[in-house]
Amino acid sequence: MSAAGVGTRLRPRSGRAGEPIFEVRENWGDRRVSTPIAGFTLGGYQINGYNFFIIIVSILLLVASYLVLRGTRLGLVARGTMQSADMAAALGYSPDRVYMTTFFVGSALAGLAGGVLAPLVGLVPTWGTLYIAKAFITVISGGASIVLGLLSSATVFGLVSQTFTFLSGPVIGEVALLVAAIVLLRLLPQGITGRFFKGRL
Amino acid sequence: MDRSALRDAPWVVAAGIIVMFAAPLILNFYTLTLLVIYGMLALSLGLIWGFGGILCFGQAAFYGLGAYAYAISAANIGESTVPMLLAIAIPFVFAFLLGAMMFYGRLTDVYMGVITLVVTLIFFRFMNTTAGPEYQIGQARLGGYNGIPGYQTLNVPGDASAYIWDESLYYTCFVILLVVYVLVRLLLASPFGRIAVAIRENENRVELMGYDARLRKSVLFAIGGGIAGLAGALYASWAEIVTPGLFSLGQSAEIIIWCIVGGLGTLVGPVLGAAVLGYLKFALGQQTAVDNVLVMGLILVVVVLVLPRGVVPSLISAFRHSSRRREPGGRRRRGPRGVRADG
Structure with a gap:
């Protein structure tokens, strides 16, 4: 997290999981911090090293959360509570405590996302609001499966958005993403994993 | 027509008229x-x-659609009667189509929330890009x-030269608000309104009784859209400018906060919530000691924690509780129910 540069401070903000955490830069005098990892060339293209780093971090996090949810007792209890809180309570797990823990983890992940993304964007205190709607839309469109749903919806929306951005500019790209979300939810009212990959994690 | 549901309406209107004449003593x-x-x-x-x-x-x-419909048609027509009607009709039709798309697609709570959110964002993004001369309507x-x-x-x-503004605009808006309130009360007391509430309580049961919940929800949604459009048109007339900010996420969130703080399941609650929080925002905007948004957030958190049903429903049940104790033979009435926390 020190990647964001000297003189920064992370301030967690309570909110829903998936909401990014704001990073407040205290030292307003020193605002130009270059991205911490140098780029490299591949054939005729220049690749930004830090963007590459973000991709790797996301993949690692996704795999890690899949493994935790799938393989550990903690993940089992969390999934069980999500499916049937009453049943989990009957088996001796406090749903409140489980929700609290998952909320902690979600907030921590959101914080990490904010920290990792911070070097790429101009930070202002209201920066996080840009991502609330998109995060919300992506998660809901994914459907019931946590990891697969997120993966599929993020892939669909990312592809649509970037394709249209490439073809006709960022605003159209953004609008295309939003229209895609409407069409997708109209066709699959339970999200992507409500029909495909049903019952998988 | 359920007359008992209209019992409070005359008192609310009377109180509203008193407030209408009393409020200018305090504020401009x-x-x-x-x-x-x-x-x-x-x-x-x-x-x-x-x-x-x-x-x-x-x-x-x-809201924004109503404001834009009013502004565009008023700029073309130059007289406000038709634009005013258009500003109600266009959001009404749009809300009906959007609602029909959602309800006939059997979308439920959170998915519906996403769609409505996304539509607002599309308007916001689109309106922000219409700076060029090619975006011209009339x-x-x-x-x-x-x-x-x-x-x-x-x-x-x-009479296009007889402007309604400042003092007369205030009284006009207030009278329109009271008329809308009475119309909504009548709607809720009608069979349509009572079935709408029944759909809120248990949609499956209502459908099994033979009512078409999808159509009814679409119509109710459209009526809500029409009222919001009317508010937008009045706003456009008040502000004398319409900007894409009307479609912003913050504006949508604010409306929801007004309703939560004021109290769901009542009509007076959201109106009071909006007026009080709106005034607070205005008052806080005049000083620089505390950040406006911070105070708003704190108020929301405190209200949700302390009065989860909102201010007005809590006040009503507290009042009924105390008046019942004073006269043991008094009528027993059930307080209005808020919607479920997850709905």
Whole structure:
């Protein structure tokens, strides 16, 4: 997290999981911090090293959360509570405590996302609001499966958005993403994993 | 027609008229008009969320649509009667189509929330890009981020030079708000309204009884859209400019906060919530010691924790509780129910 540069401070903000955490830069005098990892060339293209780093971090996090949810007792209890809180309570797990823990983890992940993304964007205190709607839309469109749903919806929306951005500019790209979300939810009212990959994690 | 549901309405209207004449003693007309418009906007969401159980994250879309419909048509026509009607009709039709798409697609709570949110965002993004001269409807340029200024504001129907503004605009808005309130009360007391509440309570059961819940929800949603559009048109007339900010996420969130703080399942609650929080925002905006948004957030958190049903329903049940104790033989009435926390 020190990647964001000297003189920064992370301030967690309570909110829903998936909401990014704001990073407040205290030292307003020193605002130009270059991205911490140098780029490299591949054939005729220049690749930004830090963007590459973000991709790797996301993949690692996704795999890690899949493994935790799938393989550990903690993940089992969390999934069980999500499916049937009453049943989990009957088996001796406090749903409140489980929700609290998952909320902690979600907030921590959101914080990490904010920290990792911070070097790429101009930070202002209201920066996080840009991502609330998109995060919300992506998660809901994914459907019931946590990891697969997120993966599929993020892939669909990312592809649509970037394709249209490439073809006709960022605003159209953004609008295309939003229209895609409407069409997708109209066709699959339970999200992507409500029909495909049903019952998988 | 359920007459018992209308029992409170005359008292509310009477109280409203008193407030209408008392409020100018404290505040200026300019601010008050805005508060009344906010009240009408909150009323529209209070109707569809509190009574129809439809959580709409995008009430600002209809509000902004009404404002833009008014501004564009007023700039072309130059007289405010037809634009006013258009500003109700266009959001009404749009909300009906959007609602039909969602309800006939059997979308439920959170998915519906996403769709309404997304529609608002699309409007916001699109309107922000319409700066070029090619975006022109008749004589009105959409103007992108700068919005549309300089159109005909509200006038006495038939006489384009008799502007309604400042003091008279305030009284006009307030009277319209009271009329809308009475109409909504009548709607809720009618069979249509009672079935709408039944759909909120248990949609499956209502459908098994043979009612078409999808059509009824679409119509209720459209009525909410129409009221929001009317509020938007009055706003356009008050502000004399419309900008894409009307469609912003913050605007949508604010409407929801008004309803939560004021209290769902009542009509007065959201209106009061909007007026009080709107005034607070205005008052806080005049000082620099505390950040406005911070205080708003704190108020929301405190209200949700302390009065989860909202201020007005809590006050009503507290009042009924104490009056029952004073006269043991008094009528027993059930307090209005808020929607479920997860709905």
